[in-house]
Amino acid sequence: MRIHDLSHTLTENMPVWPGSPETRIRDAAGYGREGYLEREYSLSSHAGTHVDLARHMTAAGRPLEEYGPGAFIGSGRLLDLRPEPDGRISAAGVSGALASAGTVDFLLIHTGWSRRWGDPSYFGSFPFLDPDAARLLLPACRKGIGIDSPSVDAPHSEGYPVHHILLGHGLVIVENLTNLLPLAGRRFLFSALPLRIEGGEASPVRAVGIEDEGAGL
Secondary structure (H helix, E strand, O other): OEEEEOOOOOOOOOOOOOOOOOOEEEEEEOOOOOOOOEEEEEOOOOOOOEEEOHHHOOOOOOOHHHOOHHHHEEEEEEEEOOOOOOOEEOHHHHHHHHOOOOOEEEEEEEOOHHHHOOOHHHHOOOOEEOHHHHHHHHHHEEEEEEEOOOOOOOOOOOOOHHHHHHHHOOOEEEEOOOOOHHHOOOOEEEEEEEOOOOOOOEEEEEEEEEEOHHHOO
């Protein structure tokens, strides 16, 4: 069995979506005073590698605590896609990649953008899905879409059409993935388990890809 860590580390200096709360970490108790360490975390539900649910875009969406763990675990395939000069991942590009992908629980999109993590340019002109490309993905996955950029929608998107397309189809969206390329051409189990937060619309996750030839993935 080989486990690939697909998550960024949560740190105080980590990049966040423009306008989102900064991540803050402090000691609530210390070895010298209380005799043990306890840390307090203040962060956005969309900080770092995280999962979006339908509730992120509509009040009619189910809250996080009503999802079972199975919604965030399943078979995965990697799509290695290169965006157009404007950052758009086109329907034509997706169509070609899907020809050999088959149907799985999760499709993960590798663009190479995660290498910019920590750089001010990370939230700039990042790769995103064209709405027509998003629609092509729907029949090819049963549970969710993941991407190694900040969002499946375009920077400064109006109305977040791709979020609505994917979430409206019953999928979850995992954003800010990293270290995807080693999964190219592999069969793997994908897991992006969130915290079980009451009323939650999203949550940071520890995303992993698990290769296990004996499991028949």
